[in-house]
Amino acid sequence: MRFSTWEFYLREAGRSLIRNRFMTLASIATVALSLLILGAFLLGAANLNHIASTLESQVEVSAYLDEKLGPEEIEAISAQVQRLPGIRQVNFVSKEEALERLKEQFGERRDLLTSVEKNNPLRNALEVRTQTPADVKPVVDGLKKLAGVAKVSYKEEIIERLFALTKAIRFTGLAVIILLAGATVFLISNTIRLTVFARRREIAIMKLVGATDWFIRWPFVLEGLCLGLLGSIPALILVVRFYHWLAAGVYETLPFIPLLHPASVLNRLQPLLVGLGILVGALGSAISMHRFLRV
Amino acid sequence: MIVFERVTKVYGDNTYALDNVSLRIKKGEFIFLVGPSGAGKSTFVRLLLREDLPTKGRIMVDGVETRQLRTREVPFFRRQIGTVFQDFRLLPERTVSENVAFALQVVEAPRREIYRRVPQVLHLVGLVHKSRSRPAELSGGEQQRVALARALVNNPPILLADEPTGNLDPETAWDIIKLLAEINHRGTTVIVATHEREIVDKMRRRVVKLERGRIVRDQERGAYGSEI
Ligand SMILES: Nc1ncnc2c1ncn2[C@@H]1O[C@H](COP(=O)(O)OP(=O)(O)OP(=O)(O)O)[C@@H](O)[C@H]1O
Ligand SMILES: [Mg+2]
Numbered sequence: 001m002r003f004s005t006w007e008f009y010l011r012e013a014g015r016s017l018i019r020n021r022f023m024t025l026a027s028i029a030t031v032a033l034s035l036l037i038l039g040a041f042l043l044g045a046a047n048l049n050h051i052a053s054t055l056e057s058q059v060e061v062s063a064y065l066d067e068k069l070g071p072e073e074i075e076a077i078s079a080q081v082q083r084l085p086g087i088r089q090v091n092f093v094s095k096e097e098a099l100e101r102l103k104e105q106f107g108e109r110r111d112l113l114t115s116v117e118k119n120n121p122l123r124n125a126l127e128v129r130t131q132t133p134a135d136v137k138p139v140v141d142g143l144k145k146l147a148g149v150a151k152v153s154y155k156e157e158i159i160e161r162l163f164a165l166t167k168a169i170r171f172t173g174l175a176v177i178i179l180l181a182g183a184t185v186f187l188i189s190n191t192i193r194l195t196v197f198a199r200r201r202e203i204a205i206m207k208l209v210g211a212t213d214w215f216i217r218w219p220f221v222l223e224g225l226c227l228g229l230l231g232s233i234p235a236l237i238l239v240v241r242f243y244h245w246l247a248a249g250v251y252e253t254l255p256f257i258p259l260l261h262p263a264s265v266l267n268r269l270q271p272l273l274v275g276l277g278i279l280v281g282a283l284g285s286a287i288s289m290h291r292f293l294r295v
Numbered sequence: 296m297i298v299f300e301r302v303t304k305v306y307g308d309n310t311y312a313l314d315n316v317s318l319r320i321k322k323g324e325f326i327f328l329v330g331p332s333g334a335g336k337s338t339f340v341r342l343l344l345r346e347d348l349p350t351k352g353r354i355m356v357d358g359v360e361t362r363q364l365r366t367r368e369v370p371f372f373r374r375q376i377g378t379v380f381q382d383f384r385l386l387p388e389r390t391v392s393e394n395v396a397f398a399l400q401v402v403e404a405p406r407r408e409i410y411r412r413v414p415q416v417l418h419l420v421g422l423v424h425k426s427r428s429r430p431a432e433l434s435g436g437e438q439q440r441v442a443l444a445r446a447l448v449n450n451p452p453i454l455l456a457d458e459p460t461g462n463l464d465p466e467t468a469w470d471i472i473k474l475l476a477e478i479n480h481r482g483t484t485v486i487v488a489t490h491e492r493e494i495v496d497k498m499r500r501r502v503v504k505l506e507r508g509r510i511v512r513d514q515e516r517g518a519y520g521s522e523i
Binding site for chain 1 (some may be wrong): 308344346366367370373374378380384386388397398401402406409445
């Protein structure tokens with residue numbers, strides 16, 4: 001197709017976007033809002049998933065030991081643990097080491113811990129890694145039966161809950177997204193329908209001087225694409241701003257939460273949002289074309 | 296070659312806009328379609344352009360029957376017929392040049408051609424000075440000439456003009472008719488629907504007279520009235 005023809009289509013689309021300013025703005029705002037919500041959901045789901053898998057890779061069982069035990073007793077228990085089936089590795093972590101670790105996790109906010117430093121409330125512990133995740137349960141049971149072991153904990157529960165939460169968010173997210181996309185497509189198709197209706201006489205004349213159906217349709221298709229594209233831009237800006245702000249805040253105050261790095265997520269999210277905006281716009285015009293432009 | 300074969304067009308239950316019309320128009324002919332108001336002239340135009348299909352009978356242009364055209368083919372069929380509509384059918388929100396250029400854009404003419412051709416035809420119909428006006432700012436006669444310019448701009452092999460002089464003073468009317476004759480001289484088939492006796496009588500071309508949808512007279516080098 002010729003360049004001048006595309007120029008013609010673009011000019012036509014622009015003309016009608018400007019002529020229906022109000023509907024144009026309403027459509028753009030709807031697209032933007034929908035994409036914004038979509039972006040928030042996607043970021044939330046991606047991060048929860050990331051947190052859950054980070055924690056999963058760290059599954060281990062901690063056996064907290066009685067306060068009174070001396071070094072030999074600890075040695076003996078450690079040997080007993082080594083003999084349990086399904087054990088891969090046993091590490092002794094003194095309560096001082098545990099406090100050090102905690103400080104590291106708190107990073108710049110370690111001052112929060114100064115009050116507990118003098119009277120360390122943590123316990124000596126044996127950190128146990130199993131050979132497979134399936135071994136976790138029997139090992140936990142085995143540890144609980146040992147004398148000198150005060151408490152056994154493992155992180156699996158919290159991980160399972162996180163995964164469940166991720167799933168729930170994905171699910172509601174999907175439902176919300178489908179609803180929003182439906183509403184957006186509807187609004188865009190309505191905008192374009194109005195244009196088609198306002199120009200029905202003109203369309204009839206175009207046909208009489210020999211315009212093909214696609215010659216008439218293209219400006220409307222472009223109009224839909226423009227609405228989608230224009231709507232995706234504010235959504236994009238807001239999502240990017242928000243996530244940078246959130247990530248900076250989390251790194252500062254809650255450094256142990258493993259948020260995805262802004263650059264890596266946003267690089268994938270941005271083309272997705274723009275693509276979806278365009279898709280929604282195209283779909284909207286396709287629907288109105290199908291229903292209202294029986295040319 | 297344009298062929299009407301026993302063409303009947305019925306509107307509603309009982310309005311025979313065309314009634315059993317058979318007619319052959321050879322390539323390069325100049326023909327006046329005359330008759331009183333309501334005789335069926337505009338219906339003839341509408342059917343030839345395949346804006347509508349006949350109720351009965353066949354219409355063929357260069358062997359292609361309008362009824363057989365697929366939807367996709369209709370635009371290309373119409374492009375060989377430049378039409379001046381009785382009610383002009385200009386695009387109200389576009390300027391005179393845009394209206395004329397439009398017929399070229401539709402066939403995806405290159406931009407250079409559009410820039411060359413539009414002023415050329417506007418000059419031909421004497422409207423260069425109005426090229427930036429919109430139809431609503433023009434007189435009836437000026438709108439009519441824009442419609443003619445749009446019909447001419449593609450150099451179509453067939454020119455179909457429904458009352459192209461209806462709103463013009465006699466002098467301008469003559470200029471337009473001479474323009475049509477000139478175009479015809481260069482090989483274009485020209486069909487003019489009119490009820491302007493004076494012009495028809497002076498031109499001495501083929502005259503087909505319709506009355507209540509029927510052809511009542513078909514005469515080479517004819518006149519408006521039946522005498523002569
Ligand atoms: N769309 C329509 N629906 C119903 N009747 C119609 C329609 N179009 C035309 N007619 C009728 O068909 C007949 C022929 O109309 P047509 O427009 O062809 O006449 P015409 O010869 O062009 O008249 P004029 O010289 O006034 O333009 C008229 O009786 C008219 O009322
Ligand atoms: Mg008429």
